[in-house]
Amino acid sequence: MTLLDFIRYEQRLTGTKIGCREGDCGACTTLVGTLNSRGVVEYHSITSCISPLGNAQGKHIVTIEGINLNNELNVAQEAMKFNYATQCGFCTPGFVLALTGFAFSEKEKNYQNILAAISGNICRCTGYKSIERAASEVVGQLEAIETDNKIPWLVAREFIPAYFLGISDQLKGINRKAKRNTNAFLVSGGTDMYVQRPQSLVETEIFLVAAAQRLKGIQIRKTKVVIGANTTVTEFWEHTAMQSMFPNLSRHLALVSSEPIRNMASLGGNLVNASPIGDMTIFFLALHSNLTLEKGKSKRQIALKDFYQGYKKCNLEEGELLTEISFETLSPYVRFNFEKVCKRTYLDIAIVNTAISVEVNDKDEIVNAHVSIGGVAPIPFYLQTTSRYLRGKTLDILTISLAAEILQKEIAPISDVRGTKEYKRLLARQLFVAHFTELFPNIFKLQDFLENADS
Numbered sequence: 001m002t003l004l005d006f007i008r009y010e011q012r013l014t015g016t017k018i019g020c021r022e023g024d025c026g027a028c029t030t031l032v033g034t035l036n037s038r039g040v041v042e043y044h045s046i047t048s049c050i051s052p053l054g055n056a057q058g059k060h061i062v063t064i065e066g067i068n069l070n071n072e073l074n075v076a077q078e079a080m081k082f083n084y085a086t087q088c089g090f091c092t093p094g095f096v097l098a099l100t101g102f103a104f105s106e107k108e109k110n111y112q113n114i115l116a117a118i119s120g121n122i123c124r125c126t127g128y129k130s131i132e133r134a135a136s137e138v139v140g141q142l143e144a145i146e147t148d149n150k151i152p153w154l155v156a157r158e159f160i161p162a163y164f165l166g167i168s169d170q171l172k173g174i175n176r177k178a179k180r181n182t183n184a185f186l187v188s189g190g191t192d193m194y195v196q197r198p199q200s201l202v203e204t205e206i207f208l209v210a211a212a213q214r215l216k217g218i219q220i221r222k223t224k225v226v227i228g229a230n231t232t233v234t235e236f237w238e239h240t241a242m243q244s245m246f247p248n249l250s251r252h253l254a255l256v257s258s259e260p261i262r263n264m265a266s267l268g269g270n271l272v273n274a275s276p277i278g279d280m281t282i283f284f285l286a287l288h289s290n291l292t293l294e295k296g297k298s299k300r301q302i303a304l305k306d307f308y309q310g311y312k313k314c315n316l317e318e319g320e321l322l323t324e325i326s327f328e329t330l331s332p333y334v335r336f337n338f339e340k341v342c343k344r345t346y347l348d349i350a351i352v353n354t355a356i357s358v359e360v361n362d363k364d365e366i367v368n369a370h371v372s373i374g375g376v377a378p379i380p381f382y383l384q385t386t387s388r389y390l391r392g393k394t395l396d397i398l399t400i401s402l403a404a405e406i407l408q409k410e411i412a413p414i415s416d417v418r419g420t421k422e423y424k425r426l427l428a429r430q431l432f433v434a435h436f437t438e439l440f441p442n443i444f445k446l447q448d449f450l451e452n453a454d455s
């Protein structure tokens with residue numbers, strides 16, 4: 001069952017609400033606390049409606065009831081009340097937990113970041129302004145947080161109740177080892193699966209991949225970045241080495257789902273789900289990534305670009321586990337960009353998304369290029385011909401314009417609810433050009449391409 005159903009129907013803790021049951025509205029937000037290797041509990045917000053209960057094993061799950069102080073409101077509750085940020089109240093527990101979750105996060109304590117922390121919460125009454133004021137008040141009280149001593153600091157300032165101080169000791173006593181059932185259906189964060197087949201999963205025997213610690217983490221081995229398939233989008237985002245390798249990582253990943261979904265969503269799940277518009281898939285395709293797959297004692301490697309065989313079909317045998325995603329570390333000459341257009345900027349799936357890694361030498365020659373694109377083919381698409389064309393060419397308007405024409409021949413979009421095939425072709429061109437105006441602003445201006453297109 002889902003964590004939400006356990007909370008409401010088994011524990012009868014009805015402060016956690018049910019809205020969409022698809023991870024979209026945040027009414028069911030809870031915090032999940034995980035013991036790290038230093039013995040400290042790290043808390044993140046999640047949407048409990050699409051989280052398998054089994055993923056709570058060995059964790060501290062905090063519902064709105066568990067955040068209440070004895071007789072007082074906590075800081076987030078008080079800020080919501082003071083700013084009249086609650087009307088019918090249905091969304092309020094979710095907002096309070098998302099705001100409290102932000103207090104624990106590694107993110108810099110500024111206004112933009114606290115708004116991002118409530119990006120997965122929807123309110124249909126207040127119009128948001130009062131909630132934004134409450135958020136501003138909460139972040140104001142977090143500026144001086146002692147990052148090495150977070151939990152005692154938050155207890156002392158009435159963000160959370162005192163019992164949080166004893167949780168790490170309680171978690172240490174719980175057996176968190178999971179048994180592998182090779183024939184069971186694999187679920188990691190569950191953010192795809194519990195939306196696609198919520199009912200049948202209740203009846204299906206599942207193996208919770210998220211419990212496998214060996215599939216977590218990011219390592220740099222000589223010239224390779226090796227990422228455990230269970231690593232979440234948030235863990236990838238917060239990794240210091242990834243932030244320096246991808247200077248615009250925050251801007252790119254803010255376009256991927258919402259804070260609570262990123263906290264659950266594994267990178268491996270995004271790849272195996274095989275959605276033609278999976279953002280992280282498009283991201284890793286442009287890094288020319290490889291996958292390591294494991295079944296029993298046998299292991300094999302496959303290039304991510306060769307992994308997809310048709311719509312939602314990938315080269316994965318039954319019982320085979322994706323363990324690692326790897327790519328070459330980026331040299332200082334390599335630049336990376338990701339672009340995505342949706343019907344709304346945040347918390348939406350792409351109409352078209354694309355990424356590029358491009359190496360350019362001192363003479364403005366393109367040494368290497370890998371371009372990927374989603375939403376224009378049945379699979380997340382590596383643009384083989386376009387990438388090959390770019391290699392060895394001079395980085396100028398003519399090269400990029402001709403490459404944009406080759407790209408049009410490579411793709412085959414269809415019309416669907418997200419857009420017509422003509423619109424997707426237009427987006428594919430504009431976003432391809434945007435890679436270059438974004439990465440090489442000294443060489444390219446958007447205007448140059450518009451003039452070129454007119455002529």
Ligand SMILES: Cc1cc2nc3c(=O)[nH]c(=O)nc-3n(C[C@H](O)[C@H](O)[C@H](O)COP(=O)(O)OP(=O)(O)OC[C@H]3O[C@@H](n4cnc5c(N)ncnc54)[C@H](O)[C@@H]3O)c2cc1C
Pocket residue numbers: 022023024050185186187188189190191192193194195209229230255256257258261264265266267268269270271272273277278279280320321322323347348349350
């Ligand atoms: C509200 C909402 C918004 C979203 N927004 C976006 C978005 O903006 N962009 C985007 O790309 N996606 C988005 N998603 C989709 C989803 O969050 C991602 O695809 C996520 O990365 C899936 O990871 P997961 O761990 O939750 O996968 P799961 O649902 O656990 O699994 C997905 C698939 O992968 C398989 N699997 C998982 N791990 C392994 C493994 N190690 N080996 C073999 N098979 C495995 C499972 O069997 C399943 O078939 C959104 C989802 C929701 C609910």
Ligand code: FES
Pocket residue numbers: 017018019020021022023024025026027028029047048049050
């Ligand atoms: S009920 Fe809407 S996100 Fe869970």
Ligand code: FES
Pocket residue numbers: 085086087088089090091092122123124125126
């Ligand atoms: S106060 Fe009613 S939904 Fe937010």
